Amino acid sequence: MTQASNQTLVSHFILLGLFTHSPLHLFLFSVIMVMFVMALSGNGLMVLLISVDSHLQSPMYFFLSWLSLMDLMLISTIVPRMATDFLLGHGYISFTGCGIQILFFLTLLGDECFLLAFMAYDRYVAISNPLRYSAVMSRVCWLMVAGSWLFGLVDGLIQAVFTLRFPYCGSQETDHFFCEVPAVLKLACADTSLYETMIYVCCVLMLLLPFSVISASYLRILVVVLRMRSADGRQKALATCSSHMMVVSLFYGAAMVTYMRPQAYHSSKQDKVVSAFYTVITPMLNPLIYSLRNKEVMGALRKLLGKCPCAGGSLG
Template sequence: MAWAGNQTLISHFVLLGLFTHTPLHLLLFSIIMVMFLVALSGNGLMILVINVDSRLHSPMYFFLSWLSLMDLMLISTIVPRMATDFLLGRGSISFTGCGLQILFFLTLLGDECFLLAFMAYDRYVAISNPLRYSVVMNRRVCWLMVGGSWLFGLVDGLIQAVFTLRFPYCGSQEIDHFFCEVPAVLKLACADTSLYETMIYVCCVLMLLLPFSVISTSYLQILVAVLRMHSAKGRRKAFATCSSHMAVVTLFYGAAMITYMQPQIYHSSKQDKVVSAFYTMITPMLNPLIYSLRNKEVTGALRKLMGRCPCSGEQG
């Protein structure tokens, strides 16, 4: 403990978690763990298949492999710690540990925000300008997009982690959340955080609204191109793909916007926990299903990979 005037500064936080030990919450905890395993296996499999099969070495699958890696890391930053706290019945986390969790989480969240925008632009170029696709989306451009995503995410994560933990915390140690999320941590600060909250809002306009605007514009242009298709079957397929993509993207960005762009006075602990579960657990599980496993090229590559596996019982 440290002292600030007549107030005692706390040296660690206590995460209250997502569940209590009731039968219903035990069931929900089991469902979360199944989702975690599905997300790990689904995203891990996508990374393996895309890197092993040369037919999937194109910009679209290059971005999908990075999305899977980000999702795998994002859910691993949150769920194992939450599960350990629940099973051991304690949720103590040091200032340093809390800061690192904020850093990793916001870095990965920011990475994914920008990567999803670049993926939407990639699909726009592929559908609207297929003849110039290989020129516009060359290898160097793809690496710059991925590198830019990581850079923007890291800068955002560093800024928010450093500034959040610079506030004095001298009241309750209990964070009514299942991980160190900035709005939940700021509730415990014994200082005026209004200026910092304004800064967070500005950051979120750049990290959330700007990429979401790019995605919406890209898919609108794709929709226009799809409507011009002569093939009814092609239109149905494109509509089905785009609608599923937009559903997951809207879920991801919408939940993040509610958490980071809504004024503190409108936040409630129960709402924050439920909303946070969408972009920390649900979308990392859904992304490999929506973006990859429904894709015929990916499922074909997956079957080919399974055929090579000695445990499949097939003879080479």
């Protein structure tokens, strides 16, 4: 009865945030906001270029446009709220609002996990069977994107619902800058060990399963590339795949550190830094990694800006 009554009294959490108002943290906050603007601009530009340029209509760019859209939504779920809390000097978030943020964040996180796996498979098909690439992938592109959203939504719903079903009592201060499940669970006044086990199982499915698909795809790609007789072909294949592997390493590395460690090994400071990495830094870096290392994207950008109208065609 006491736990139930305590739970009904909880109307909000208090997010302690990522920064204080010291000069150093004011500078770091400014850096984060610059990254936010860069992420919005870069990912928005990628979506625009892929949608308007006829040379960027292959399945690879279809997936890339969805990755950029997911990054836009992911960073917009976290940073505006964090900035508002910092500027207002408090981080009050309602119990319901916290649940909604968990739902959106984990849905988008799961979406990206599976989308990156499908993008690895796309590269495998393109390199191992280039003549049938468009025919094979065109039939399954939308199914793969829909599957990514479905798996992500199921994971987000499960974790949001179960996290908010725990009774919360005592301190309502969450040492984080958004409602992330490991940070919120620290405030629960009940045994969460069984739920932590469930989270671990979900993480195995949402992180290790797609990562296994990525690893298997790139091992097979490596075998195909080593058998290529053309040095130019090997270089082009490795350049395309290396961009994807950089994104995978940044995203999966940070996510695994947060969601695959036991609760007892979580440190608030470490968790906040790692979370900032895949909620702010990775969405900002993704369009830079893909665009700066991709001649077709740079050609489409020059074409859009009107500096070199024939660039896109010459690079196709």
